[in-house]
Amino acid sequence: MQYMPFGISRLDSTLGGGAPVGNVVLLAGESGAGAREFLHTSAVMNALAQADEELFKLYYDEVGENTVFPEEIHYLSITSHRDAIERELEYTLAEEIIDAVGQNIVYRDFSAEYFQASAIPREWYVGQATSITDLGKDERRDSVFGSLGDYLSEHASGNLMLLDSVTDLIGAINDDIEWSDIAMLMRGLKRAAYSWGGLILVLVNTDTLTETQLGQLMDAAGGTFVFSWESGGSKRARVMVVREFRGVLSRLESEDIVQFETEVHDGGFDISDIRKIR
Numbered sequence: 001m002q003y004m005p006f007g008i009s010r011l012d013s014t015l016g017g018g019a020p021v022g023n024v025v026l027l028a029g030e031s032g033a034g035a036r037e038f039l040h041t042s043a044v045m046n047a048l049a050q051a052d053e054e055l056f057k058l059y060y061d062e063v064g065e066n067t068v069f070p071e072e073i074h075y076l077s078i079t080s081h082r083d084a085i086e087r088e089l090e091y092t093l094a095e096e097i098i099d100a101v102g103q104n105i106v107y108r109d110f111s112a113e114y115f116q117a118s119a120i121p122r123e124w125y126v127g128q129a130t131s132i133t134d135l136g137k138d139e140r141r142d143s144v145f146g147s148l149g150d151y152l153s154e155h156a157s158g159n160l161m162l163l164d165s166v167t168d169l170i171g172a173i174n175d176d177i178e179w180s181d182i183a184m185l186m187r188g189l190k191r192a193a194y195s196w197g198g199l200i201l202v203l204v205n206t207d208t209l210t211e212t213q214l215g216q217l218m219d220a221a222g223g224t225f226v227f228s229w230e231s232g233g234s235k236r237a238r239v240m241v242v243r244e245f246r247g248v249l250s251r252l253e254s255e256d257i258v259q260f261e262t263e264v265h266d267g268g269f270d271i272s273d274i275r276k277i278r
Contacts, residue, residue, distance in 0.1 A: 001247075002068045004160065004199040007045030008038070009060045010271040011260070015248055017064030019223065022194040024186070025245070026217055027203045029227030034238045034262050034269055036164075038227070039203050040092045041268030043162050047073050047104035048097055055100050059267040070160035070198055074106045076151065078114050078144065078168035082107040085164075094266035108151055113144040114172065144172070145185065152189070156196040165203035166217070179213065186220035193222070218244055227262075238262045240271075 003017030012018045019025055029035030048056045049069050077085060085107065090098055152161060169182050186202070193200050202221065206214060206228075218224045223245030230239045241259045242249055261273035 001066060003064060003066050004070060005046065005049075005063070005067055006038075006201075007042040007060070008269055008271065009062075012064065012067070013061065014252070014257070014271075014274070016251060017067040019199050019245075020247055021068065021197045021199065023222035024190045024193045024200045024202060024220075025223040025225065026186075026221040027201055027225050027227070028206050028209075028214060028217070029204075030206055030229055033227040033229050034240060034264065035203055035205075035225075035227040036088075037092050037264050037269040038225070038240075039162055039164060039201055040089050041270075042160070042201055043073055043075050043105055044089060044093050044097060044101055044268060046070055046160050047101045051102060051104045052100040055096065059097065070158065072106060072155070072159040073104065073162070074108060074151075074155055074159060075162045075164065076108050076110065076148065077164045078110050080164070081109045081111065092264060093268045097267075106155075110144050110147055113147045114168065144169070145177075145181065148185075149188075152192070152200075156193070156198055156200065158196070159198045161198065161200045163200065163202045165205070167203070167205040167208050170204075170208050183213075183216045183220060186217055190220055190222060222246060223248060238264075239275075 002021050003012075003015070003019060004021050005012045005018035006015075027035040027038055045056070045060060046069060048059070075085060086098070148163075155161070166182060166186075169177075169185075170179075173179060173182075189200060189202070204217060206226070209217070221244075224243040226241045226243050228239055228241075230237050238261070239259050240262050242252055256276045257274055259275050260271045261275060263270055263272040
């Protein structure tokens, strides 16, 4: 079996190389608990493996023998443009890593499709357009679901796709978009990902979900990582739990691993401790 790395060295090593190819993995977390930093690190470290092998080896210990890196890395944002995302990446990872990555991450911004039916002024979300003519050229009339589906169908095969985020789609629920549409999108992704053979990471903020909705998203994904804050005395720690992951969870259970304590440093998201049943 081939594995596509998440880009978090200690996690990939523990899981046998990363995620089995052809998977959709849900990154579900409380605000600030590490899910977004995980997504950013996955994008950048996989891109760094292509851009600068020597620098990559400084931050990533060892590549598994069954590991296959994505041909391309695509960062799909529902509401943010490239400059804003790259600024966030700089908050998470060292400057030398961001500089080395350069053009090795492809960004696709779905803001035009997302905001087009809203009362938001067009100039807020349509690039750097400065005139009515420019706005008319740039405006897209496709639905965000249709455009997202088309883009994935064209680019997902063999690649790492990062969706930021389902939370934004939940915010778009109205008379035209229902929760069932989002759940169906996830189920469709899971089915298609198997034939695409790459890896799709989907970010969602659990603060916006009911328990039933989270359960439906988890059921529609191949694997689910849940990120949360844990308090102990006067300190808080970020923790990550693998809630579900067919073919992977059994390996953790056999080693009595119950959760990972995590941290964020210059190399991005990382695992600082593995908690086991004592």
